[in-house]
Amino acid sequence: xxxxxxxxxxxxxxxxxxxxxxxxxxxxxxxxxxxxxxxxxxxxxxxxxxxxxxxxxxxxxxxxxxxxxxxxxxxxxxxxxxxxxxxxxxxxxxxxxxxxxxxxxxxxxxxxxx
Amino acid sequence: xxxxxxxxxxxxxxxxxxxxxxxxxxxxxxxxxxxxxxxxxxxxxxxxxxxxxxxxxxxxxxxxxxxxxxxxxxxxxxxxxxxxxxxxxxxxxxxxxxxxxxxxxxxxxxxxx
Numbered sequence: 001x002x003x004x005x006x007x008x009x010x011x012x013x014x015x016x017x018x019x020x021x022x023x024x025x026x027x028x029x030x031x032x033x034x035x036x037x038x039x040x041x042x043x044x045x046x047x048x049x050x051x052x053x054x055x056x057x058x059x060x061x062x063x064x065x066x067x068x069x070x071x072x073x074x075x076x077x078x079x080x081x082x083x084x085x086x087x088x089x090x091x092x093x094x095x096x097x098x099x100x101x102x103x104x105x106x107x108x109x110x111x112x113x114x
Numbered sequence: 115x116x117x118x119x120x121x122x123x124x125x126x127x128x129x130x131x132x133x134x135x136x137x138x139x140x141x142x143x144x145x146x147x148x149x150x151x152x153x154x155x156x157x158x159x160x161x162x163x164x165x166x167x168x169x170x171x172x173x174x175x176x177x178x179x180x181x182x183x184x185x186x187x188x189x190x191x192x193x194x195x196x197x198x199x200x201x202x203x204x205x206x207x208x209x210x211x212x213x214x215x216x217x218x219x220x221x222x223x224x225x226x227x
Contacts, residue, residue, distance in 0.1 A: 044218035104157040
């Protein structure tokens with residue numbers, strides 16, 4: 001069975017500082033990996049995804065993530081936090097052998113301080 | 115930009131009542147999904163649906179749950195006899211292909227009293 005672990009349920013960063021959200025996964029097959037963001041009272045919006053090819057993936061709003069197979073990680077980063085980045089972030093892995101269902105991590109809520 | 119919509123945004127119901135949650139997937143998508151998130155817990159997969167059939171379901175998706183695509187645009191989740199533990203945010207998602215990105219709706223918050 002696949003699983004996703006996000007370290008830290010809450011992260012607080014200062015505006016302009018680096019955002020680093022950690023995600024580790026387990027999967028029996030080469031994974032498809034995703035980061036979704038949820039703003040208050042909204043649905044889950046795709047930030048970026050890794051399927052195959054280049055391991056450094058760039059997404060929307062200046063975010064990027066790097067797939068590291070040896071570490072089974074897919075950490076999300078943004079060099080400089082903006083107030084609008086305050087949201088909850090979810091890492092997910094796709095089970096391509098089971099109807100493409102997504103298995104999510106527990107989420108990390110990001111607070112950006114002025 | 116096309117988006118997945120869900121109605122209602124909030125629903126309050128009494129234990130034992132039936133509820134139907136509605137979703138309108140993106141129009142050219144063929145794969146549909148329901149997920150739920152109990153407050154304070156992870157987002158969990160419930161069911162995937164393709165070609166008018168369930169393609170995958172989780173152990174949560176027992177006989178109390180059913181899904182239907184009654185027409186060319188709607189995708190519904192029915193809970194026959196709600197329990198207190200069904201209180202959660204329910205998300206609908208759709209994708210163009212089986213391995214394509216899933217796009218999520220804003221969710222329906224269900225409260226069972």
